Amino acid sequence: MITIVVRTLEPRFHGFLSSIMLEVSQGVFVQPSMSSSIRDTVWQTLADWYEETRNGSILMFWPSRKQNGKLMIRTLGEPSREVVDFDGLLLIKK
Template structure:
């Protein structure tokens, strides 16, 4: 069953934005919104997270959780999604001149 998804991107390669715009609309720069199946959503996210380069991306989609949605992130960022007793919360990481942490968040359902 199709559901609404939102992908927010910053400083991604042009080909990644092109791939996203085939399936989703871009109402403002870097924000992609649409209604797709879970399979298409997961394929789009694998393309984005594998090709993020120096950019960053956040995927928000409906899920059977207390909050009603799930978040995934990829790329270098200061905010990290953490699980706190089944709730997804945002943790701010300290930044420094040599901070090069780059991770992709796991799926939390």
């Protein structure tokens, strides 16, 4: 399951994400199955748009067998967050 959480972004972000994912709560989008190539394309689109405005924040996460904690996380924006591996447990450092 891929989850994207957005905050304080232009309407086009919400429109784009709601066309390919289900918005389960305000700013929280989920998709039970998405290929890695589509996931990367979605992230690149969001990152490109974000660079134009540099407002708000985006958090994307999905299961990953290759990562400690079995979760892969990408972030953009403020407040910036750092993912820290603490003995195999992923924590978010503000």
